[in-house]
Amino acid sequence: MVTHAYLQDVFILTPYRKKGLGDWLLDIITNYEELNIRRIMLSTDDGHSFYAKFGFAPLDKPDLFMQIKGMGEI
Numbered sequence: 001m002v003t004h005a006y007l008q009d010v011f012i013l014t015p016y017r018k019k020g021l022g023d024w025l026l027d028i029i030t031n032y033e034e035l036n037i038r039r040i041m042l043s044t045d046d047g048h049s050f051y052a053k054f055g056f057a058p059l060d061k062p063d064l065f066m067q068i069k070g071m072g073e074i
Helices: 021-031 048-052
Strands: none
Touching: none
């Protein structure tokens, strides 16, 4: 069993958008039973309604999470 996964840096190039590729990818990730992942996390500026279709929701306890910003920024 995998305890934690983080979905990061996923984007669809402009010529391939509106073809269902995002839906296909998230369907595979969230329904592939052999992965057996307890929690998948991600961050998004504007994709909340898209990811909600696949079961993503706001954090139960956001006060448990911390971050360091600015280390190695490009």
